[in-house]
Amino acid sequence: MTQVRFCRFAASAIAALLVFAPLPARAQDKIIKIGALLPMSGPGSYFGAQDRQGIELALDEIKSGVAGYKFDVRYEDSSCAPLPATQAAKRLLDQYKPDVVIGEECSDATLAIMPLMEQAKVPLLNAGSSSIRITEPGNPWTFRIMPNEVMQGVDIATHAFQRLDARAAVLLYENTNAGIGNAKVFNETFTKLGGRILADIGFGRDINDFTAIATRVAAVGKIDVIPTYTLEGQGLKITQALALAGITKGGGGQAIQLGTIWLPFGFEQKAGKAALGYIRIVQFDPTDPRARVRRFIDTFKAKYKQDPTHLHAHAYDQIALIADTVNRGARDAQSIRDTLAATRTFSGVTGSVAFDRTNQNEKTDTIHYMETLPDLSWRALKWN
Amino acid sequence: MTVILQQGVNGVVLGSLYVLVALGLTLVYGVLVQINFAHADIVTLGAFSAYFLMHGLSGGAGGGYAAGIVVALVVGGVLGWVMNAAVFAPLRGRRSELLPLIATIGVSVTLENAMLALFGPIPYAFDSPFSGDVIRFGGTYITVQSALIIAVSVMTIGLLYAFLRFTFLGKALRAVAQNRDAAALMGIDPDRQVMLTFVIASALAGMAGAMLGPVLVLTPFAGTSVIVKAFAIVIIGGFGNIDGTILAGLLVGLIESYTTQYLGPGMIDIVVFALLLTMLAVRPTGLIAEKREENV
Numbered sequence: 001m002t003q004v005r006f007c008r009f010a011a012s013a014i015a016a017l018l019v020f021a022p023l024p025a026r027a028q029d030k031i032i033k034i035g036a037l038l039p040m041s042g043p044g045s046y047f048g049a050q051d052r053q054g055i056e057l058a059l060d061e062i063k064s065g066v067a068g069y070k071f072d073v074r075y076e077d078s079s080c081a082p083l084p085a086t087q088a089a090k091r092l093l094d095q096y097k098p099d100v101v102i103g104e105e106c107s108d109a110t111l112a113i114m115p116l117m118e119q120a121k122v123p124l125l126n127a128g129s130s131s132i133r134i135t136e137p138g139n140p141w142t143f144r145i146m147p148n149e150v151m152q153g154v155d156i157a158t159h160a161f162q163r164l165d166a167r168a169a170v171l172l173y174e175n176t177n178a179g180i181g182n183a184k185v186f187n188e189t190f191t192k193l194g195g196r197i198l199a200d201i202g203f204g205r206d207i208n209d210f211t212a213i214a215t216r217v218a219a220v221g222k223i224d225v226i227p228t229y230t231l232e233g234q235g236l237k238i239t240q241a242l243a244l245a246g247i248t249k250g251g252g253g254q255a256i257q258l259g260t261i262w263l264p265f266g267f268e269q270k271a272g273k274a275a276l277g278y279i280r281i282v283q284f285d286p287t288d289p290r291a292r293v294r295r296f297i298d299t300f301k302a303k304y305k306q307d308p309t310h311l312h313a314h315a316y317d318q319i320a321l322i323a324d325t326v327n328r329g330a331r332d333a334q335s336i337r338d339t340l341a342a343t344r345t346f347s348g349v350t351g352s353v354a355f356d357r358t359n360q361n362e363k364t365d366t367i368h369y370m371e372t373l374p375d376l377s378w379r380a381l382k383w384n
Numbered sequence: 385m386t387v388i389l390q391q392g393v394n395g396v397v398l399g400s401l402y403v404l405v406a407l408g409l410t411l412v413y414g415v416l417v418q419i420n421f422a423h424a425d426i427v428t429l430g431a432f433s434a435y436f437l438m439h440g441l442s443g444g445a446g447g448g449y450a451a452g453i454v455v456a457l458v459v460g461g462v463l464g465w466v467m468n469a470a471v472f473a474p475l476r477g478r479r480s481e482l483l484p485l486i487a488t489i490g491v492s493v494t495l496e497n498a499m500l501a502l503f504g505p506i507p508y509a510f511d512s513p514f515s516g517d518v519i520r521f522g523g524t525y526i527t528v529q530s531a532l533i534i535a536v537s538v539m540t541i542g543l544l545y546a547f548l549r550f551t552f553l554g555k556a557l558r559a560v561a562q563n564r565d566a567a568a569l570m571g572i573d574p575d576r577q578v579m580l581t582f583v584i585a586s587a588l589a590g591m592a593g594a595m596l597g598p599v600l601v602l603t604p605f606a607g608t609s610v611i612v613k614a615f616a617i618v619i620i621g622g623f624g625n626i627d628g629t630i631l632a633g634l635l636v637g638l639i640e641s642y643t644t645q646y647l648g649p650g651m652i653d654i655v656v657f658a659l660l661l662t663m664l665a666v667r668p669t670g671l672i673a674e675k676r677e678e679n680v
Contacts, residue, residue, distance in 0.1 A: 041497075042605060045505030175650050203649035206609045208600050209401070211530070212394045212644035219387045219645075233507035233601030244518060244527060270509035272516070 031070050032326055032336075034319070035092040035122075037078040037085060037103030037113060043205055043231050044080030047105035047128060047311055050264060054308070054315030055102075057300055058323075066323045069331070073319075078104045080231075082112035089113040093120045100125060100336045102318045105311075107131035107178035110142075117141050123337040125321065127283075127314035130261065131177045132185075138358035143340050145317060145353050145361045149178065152260040152281055153185025155367055156227065159383050160258060161193040164279075166224035168196050170217050170255075172238060173229035175202040182229045182260055198223060207234065210241035218245045223255040232263050232270075240274045249277030264309040268372040278372040279381065283350045284313035285368040287380050296349040310350065317348035386523035391641040397530040399637025400537035401599060404592035405607075406614040406621075406629045407544065408585035414624030415561040415581040418472075418481075421488040423614075424607030425495035426463055426586050430456035430593025431602055432503055435510045449512045453536075453594040460590020461583045467491055468582040473575065499604035508602040515598045529598050536595055540588065541630060547584075557581060561624075616660045622670025631671050 036055060038048035052075065059071055074096045076088035085104055092098060093116060101117060104110045105128035114134065117124040118141045126134060126142065130149040134142060147155075160166040169190055173179035180202065187197050198220040201213060217223070226248065228238055243251030250273050259280035268275040286297060286307065296316060300308040308316075324346055325339035346353040351366035369381035405427055412420045434452030441448035471491060475483040514528035548554040559567040560577040568574050593607065600606040617636050621628030636656055643655045663670060 041500060041505065043601070043603065045500070045603070046507065049505050201648060204653060206612070206653070207649060208596075208609055209394075209398050211397065211527075212391060212641040213649055215387060215390045215394060215641075216645050233603060236507060236509060237599075237601060240515070244516070244525070270507070272509070272511065 030068055031072050032100070032322065033096060033098045034071060034073045034322060035096055035098035035101040035103075036073050036075045037088055037092065037101060037109075038075060039080035039105055039109070040075070040077040042079045042081065043233055044106050046232055046264065047080070048077070050309055050311035051103075051105070051128075051315035053300075053304055054312035055319055057296075057303055057312070058316045058319035060303070061299070062319070062323050066326045067329075069326050071319070071323065074098070078109050078113070080104070080106040080109055082108050085109035086112050086116060089116045093117075093122065098122060099333045100322055102127070102315075102322075105129060106176070107134065107181070108176050110134055111177060114139055114142050121337075122333045123340055125318050125340065127318050128261070128311070129178065131181045133177065133181070135358040135360040140341075140359070141337060143355060143359040143361075145321065145348070145350070145366070146261060146283055146314060147364060147367050148360055149181045149260070150185050151364060152367060153182055154189045155364065155384070156258055156260060156281060157186045157189035157195075158193065159369070160225045160227075161190060161195055163383065164225060164256060166190075166195060166256075168198050168221070168223050169225045169227060170199045170201065170220060170223050171197060171227055172201050172203075172213070172217075173227075174231070174234065175204055179229045183227065186227045205231070205234065208237065210234075210238045211244070213238070214241040214245035214247065217242065218247050223247065225256050225258050227258040227260075229260065229262060232267060235259070235263050235267065236271050239271045239278065243274035243276075248274070250274035261310065264311055265307065265378075266309065268376045268378060272376070273374075275372045275376065276374055280370060282310045282368050282370055283366050284308070284310035285370075285380055288349075290347075292347065293349050313349045317350050317353075320348055321346055321353060387645065389522070390524045391645045392638065393524055393526050395638030395641035396634060397526065397533060397637070398640055399634035400534045401596055402610065402613055402617050402636055403630050403633035404533070404537050404540065404595060405589065405610050406617045406633055407540065407626065408588040408592070409614055410618050410621070410624055410626055410629040411544075411585045411588070412581060413618065414626070415557060416484075416578060417624070418484055419488065419615075420585070421485075421611075422467065422491040422495060423585070423589050424611035425492050425499070426460050426589035427593040427596065427607035427610070428499060428602075428604060429463065429495065430460050430590030431510065431597035431600065431606055432499065432508075432593075433459040433590065434594035434597055435508060435602065438512075449514075449594075453591055456594035457587045457591040460593070461587035463590070464582040464584075464586025465579065467586070468579050472582070473578070476578075496604055496608070503604055505603060510597040510600075510602045512598040533595050533599070536591075540591070541626075544584075544588075544626070553577075553580065613656065616656060620660055620663050620670060622672045625670060625672050628670050628672035635671075 038051050039045050040048035076092050078085035078088040100123050102125045107129040110126055110129040124142045126144045127146050132148050132150050135144050171183040173183040242248045247253045248255045257278045261281050261283050325336050328339050330336040330339040344354045352363045353361045354363055356362040367384050369383045370378045371381055372378050409423050434456045437452045437455045438448045471487050472484045475487050512529050517528040518525050556572045557577050560574045564574045617632040621632030640652050643652050
């Protein structure tokens with residue numbers, strides 16, 4: 001008898017489970033799944049480490065949900081390179097089935113994953129790749145909030161010519177889509193304005209000792225500016241080698257190194273006095289007085305006990321923008337894409353976002369200039 | 385003329401740097417006929433050991449570099465001993481050439497990811513007390529750190545030669561390299577000599593890491609960026625031949641410098657690896673012909 005009762009109880013329990021099981025499943029359906037393709041290994045892994053902190057902070061702030069939707073993120077290591085990026089993207093699309101994907105940081109990797117996202121009809125929100133090919137001629141599923149290489153290159157070349165009176169430049173860049181593209185735009189703009197490119201030097205990511213390159217640069221004559229496009233590690237070594245060769249201000253020379261959005265804050269402390277006078281674009285101005293920026297900095301410091309960099313900031317903005325689309329009614333991949341495309345007035349901590357017909361953010365208030373001072377602190381240059 | 389001289393100096397520095405890394409590789413190959421893919425990671429660990437010791441001693445003020453080099457050497461040696469005892473020796477017992485080779489790849493990936501977990505991916509600024517000091521002569525210059533790399537390379541080569549030629553252990557090690565079975569019959573314990581080879585090669589790699597740390601971009605992947613060139617140097621020099629390795633290291637360093645000056649740094653790998661392929665096709669024994677009895 002006891003056994004019969006137990007069997008009835010068990011059968012009832014199973015039936016109840018079957019009946020009510022869909023309820024939690026429906027609750028889970030109200031989740032926006034965000035795939036994050038970030039470089040977490042290899043020379044670009046400092047991007048991934050900092051992006052992740054920015055993402056986690058943004059998630060903390062929306063953990064109670066937006067318009068009834070919660071957010072879940074799955075990270076995959078895309079390694080800043082095409083092959084691992086495509087493998088990670090396939091894994092993410094097949095297994096996680098995200099509503100939207102953020103990443104990659106490196107242009108080569110982003111270019112490699114774009115066709116997969118288009119095929120899967122999942123929007124890709126990019127914040128850190130500069131190659132013009134990402135948004136030209138336009139891809140309905142790829143959006144970029146950072147200024148592309150043309151926007152940055154034209155801006156910095158024009159400022160170099162007009163504000164710094166630079167007339168002679170040497171280009172140093174890694175041989176990647178982003179490196180070559182950035183250098184090309186600077187070259188075209190600078191020469192059009194009347195400047196001269198004395199040397200155009202591309203190199204692989206496996207170069208460690210930049211003394212030979214510095215020797216070559218030193219031999220080309222008087223240089224005003226040296227636009228440099230590399231990841232942080234090589235950037236450190238180049239800056240130190242140029243200073244040791246007496247070329248740049250940090251080594252007692254006259255040339256000023258210029259850079260676009262590649263290097264994080266803290267670069268100057270690592271490079272030491274060699275970085276003196278370095279002028280570069282960053283995507284985030286920590287002196288920005290807007291309440292949103294002040295709050296971001298305060299909460300970031302409280303959570304991580306460190307100052308945020310532009311990498312933290314743009315990753316934070318990616319999640320904030322996705323949350324904004326959900327707040328505007330987006331519910332799935334297609335509607336997130338459509339809502340992103342209609343974005344005109346989003347204001348993030350890096351600046352504002354309004355996508356043009358190619359899904360490139362057309363706002364340039366995300367371009368902030370900073371200059372390294374003798375005490376290795378920096379000052380914001382109000383050039384824009 | 386100054387530029388040619390300066391690039392010559394740069395090439396010798398770069399070559400010395402490669403020789404420091406390649407010596408351990410060639411030593412292991414000379415004795416065991418085994419390629420050690422984990423060598424790069426021991427170089428990296430050596431660099432991190434020196435870096436953290438320096439920061440522990442002087443809070444990043446640049447003191448304790450000499451102690452850092454010694455610690456890196458010891459860490460490398462201990463790691464070599466552990467790797468051999470725990471992984472390679474048991475696999476060699478199975479009489480397979482492939483298993484220890486694959487195991488070195490496994491050890492490499494494990495070490496790399498362990499360092500990634502421990503030290504993080506963000507590049508470290510490893511400045512020795514000599515990184516910023518420059519010696520100028522005529523129109524050319526060399527950093528004190530680079531001069532130190534050359535000096536340490538020369539000293540290491542000298543000590544290694546002396547050890548191999550004039551000490552009982554060194555002679556025993558060469559005997560094992562020439563004929564393991566005959567050496568065993570003469571009362572030499574081959575396994576102990578193999579262990580000694582791993583310890584010496586790994587200690588050299590650790591020390592190389594400490595010397596290269598201020599030159600390399602210090603991340604958990606630092607050693608990987610030089611190891612490919614080091615392998616190329618070992619092949620160009622004649623696998624397992626120390627004289628050939630030294631010659632090839634300097635040659636590759638000079639080729640890199642002059643290629644940077646006259647063709648562009650983007651051409652370096654093309655030139656170096658074209659040389660490698662040419663060597664394999666024309667003189668597969670390397671710059672100095674491989675004779676097993678003369679190696680090591």
